[in-house]
Amino acid sequence: MEGLAMLRQLIGQLQELVGSHPPPPHYHHHLQLQFQPPLLRHHHSQQQPQDHHHHLRWCPINVDEGAADDYYSLMMAAGKSRSFKMLEPCKPPPTKRSRKEQTRGKSSGTTNTTEPMEQHIWKDFPEDLYEAVIARLPIATFFRFRTVCRKWNSLLDSETFSQHCAEVPQATxxxxxxxxxxxxxxxxxxxxxxxxxxxxxxxxxxxxxxxxxxxxxxxxxxxxxxxxxxxxxxxxxxxxxxxxxxxxxxxxxxxxxxxxxxxxxxxxxxxxxxxxxxxxxxxxxxxxxxxxxxxxxxxxxxxxxxxxxxxxxxxxxxxxxxxxxxxxxxxxxxxxxxxxxxxxxxxxxxxxxxxxxxxxxxxxxxxxxxxxxxxxxxxxxxxxxxxxxxxxxxxxxxxxxxxxxxxxxxxxxxxxxxxxxxxxxxxxxxxxxxxxxxxxxxxxxxxxxxxxxxxxxxxxxxxxxxxxxxx
The missing domain is CATH 2.120.10.80 (Kelch-type beta propeller)
Structure with missing residues (x-):
């Protein structure tokens, strides 16, 4: 009975809130279907709207003694799964931004997720593993990054790098x-x-x-x-x-x-x-x-x-x-x-x-x-x-x-x-x-x-x- 009383109190608050802030028609329809029992929901889905301009009315829900436990369980489950939320002031649907605006937003640096490299980690990276990875890169890639620094360019004269290259199967x-x-x-x-x-x-x-x-x-x-x-x-x-x-x-x-x-x-x-x-x-x-x-x-x-x-x-x-x-x-x-x-x-x-x-x-x-x-x-x-x-x-x-x-x-x-x-x-x-x-x-x-x-x-x-x- 205590749960039934809490449920009725919540419904009363919802009705007062809806009376002072009427939601848009599509919002009425969504919430009404969400609170209806499965049988009523199925019956409602089979009915075709006669007039697209007719606004649906907000109908109070009658909760009887026998269905109290079912509705209470439904409310608690919805709360745990976060699928049910308290009514908020109506927000307009999100509008799609143009590609130009999206590019401008990226260039402004607001979504920059680049993280700096940890120098103390990479400086201890094993040299032989480093050469083994580079030896397996595409040939054209090697000639692009060898101009970065003298160390990378000197790999061509490294004997261990030659051994790693010899282990790679012949390319096309x-x-x-x-x-x-x-x-x-x-x-x-x-x-x-x-x-x-x-x-x-x-x-x-x-x-x-x-x-x-x-x-x-x-x-x-x-x-x-x-x-x-x-x-x-x-x-x-x-x-x-x-x-x-x-x-x-x-x-x-x-x-x-x-x-x-x-x-x-x-x-x-x-x-x-x-x-x-x-x-x-x-x-x-x-x-x-x-x-x-x-x-x-x-x-x-x-x-x-x-x-x-x-x-x-x-x-x-x-x-x-x-x-x-x-x-x-x-x-x-x-x-x-x-x-x-x-x-x-x-x-x-x-x-x-x-x-x-x-x-x-x-x-x-x-x-x-x-x-x-x-x-x-x-x-x-x-x-x-x-x-x-x-x-x-x-x-x-x-x-x-x-x-x-x-x-x-x-x-x-x-x-x-x-x-x-x-x-x-x-x-x-x-x-x-x-x-x-x-x-x-x-x-x-x-x-x-x-x-x-x-x-x-x-x-x-x-x-x-x-x-x-x-x-």
Whole structure:
């Protein structure tokens, strides 16, 4: 009974308050439904309002003796859950602020939640953990924050940082290319961010046209257009070396391959050049010298008739070159110095074909043309039969763009992710193909900084970006 008396007293106060401050119609409706029993509430919800302009009246609630406990329990539960609040003076509904006002409020600093860094905590942060975190950041991110202070910039010379970088799995290869408009500077493409970078390698000669011809371990091998001088450089950290002069003067065109030196405990890399008449030399970065390991075996038919449009492929220290007459592949093992020849006929109607590799597999990419139809096709070499098996084609909707056009193709990178330059008089397209996922993607146009004209890619090579590789 005491609870019933308190409830009636509260209702009386509510009625007096409502009489002096009548709430808006929607407020009446909300409160009336809140205080009604479930059955009455359900009955009220089924009734449709006849007149939208008719104001609902405030109806006092009759509380009888039998329902006192139920209403008392309802009031107490509402109070504990804070879903029931005493009536307050009516407040207008919140209005939506414009975007301009919201921006002005943020810029005024009224909602600034930035907390200062605790210097006494971060100064004791473990150095090895700090380097391990940075080694796993995207390559482009590292070059943005290395300019913050000397300590961060000096990480490139840290031996422990090099070890952390070596533990990180190889990222997606980048592409170093040369454009027709500016042959003395390169353009690098990062496929993970789909962004072009324009580095300046200050040590490369500016009076000569120097082209990228091979890569290994984050290093890119350059050869001047006169086939005289070799250069090795890491485009990311500017590590540079000009190789010593070759012992054999060759003026004809040469094919070049590059591998990491697996036979030496000190690491390093090796570079091989070979010409069609069988002359070849090997450069070892450990000894910094060129050597002539031997002569071409009689089992390899000379002249080699090398396909110079196709870059060499490196798999487990062995280089593979494409040749014609007879059609096939010649290989050279950098560790043992053994040459081998494989007779492999190429598919019919194939042009501009080049070798590629993915996960130890030898691939072939080329233009398949018949009548007025041209398509880019991918083949894989079957080791048991030494035959090419077609595994994928460019989507048909893309190939329609080539219909009736004389299209030429250049492969700018052949390390798992291929970059293909497709061009004609009316077209210049760059696409990438992921051999593992069989995904075709279009590459955005290469535009120099502060420029608008799209650059035409002349040549290029793929390389795995490395922050610590030294030439």
């Amino acid at each position: 290869p980048w592409f170093y290319t040369i454009t027709h408009e500016n042959v003395n500077s390169g353009a690098m493409y990062d496929p993970s961010l789909k962004k072009w970078h324009h580095p300046t390698i200050f040590s490369l000669p500016t009076k000569l046209i120097v082209l990228p011809v091979a890569s290994a371990g984050g290093l890119v091998c350059f050869l001047d257009i006169g086939n005289r001088n070799f250069y090795v450089c890491n485009p990311l950290n500017q590590s540079f070396k000009e190789l010593p002069a070759r012992s054999v003067k060759v003026w004809s065109r040469i094919a070049v391959g590059m591998t990491l030196n697996r036979s030496s405990a000190s690491g390093g890399y090796k570079i091989l050049w070979v010409v069609c008449d069988g002359e070849y030399e090997v450069y070892d970065s450990v000894t910094n010298s060129w050597t002539r390991p031997g002569i071409m075996p009689s089992g390899v038919k000379l002249p080699l008739s090398l396909n110079f449009r196709s870059q060499a492929v490196s798999i487990d220290g062995t280089l593979y070159f494409m040749r014609s007459d007879p059609e096939g592949i010649v290989s050279y093992d950098m560790a043992t110095g053994i040459w081998k020849q494989f007779i492999i006929p190429t598919p019919l109607h194939l042009t501009d074909h080049t070798l590629a590799e993915c996960g130890g597999r030898i691939m072939l990419v080329g233009l398949l043309s018949k009548n007025a139809v041209t398509c880019v096709c991918i083949w894989e070499l079957q080791k048991m039969t030494l035959l090419w098996k077609e595994v994928d084609r460019m989507p048909n909707i893309w190939c329609l763009e080539f219909y009736g056009k004389h299209v030429r193709m250049t492969c700018l990178g052949n390390k798992g992710l291929l970059m293909l330059s497709l061009r004609s008089r009316q077209m210049n397209r760059l696409v990438t193909y992921n051999v593992s996922s069989r995904e075709w993607l279009k590459v955005p146009g290469c535009v120099v900084p502060h420029g608008k004209k799209r650059q035409w890619i002349a040549c290029g090579t793929a390389f795995y970006p490395s922050l610590t590789a030294v030439a």
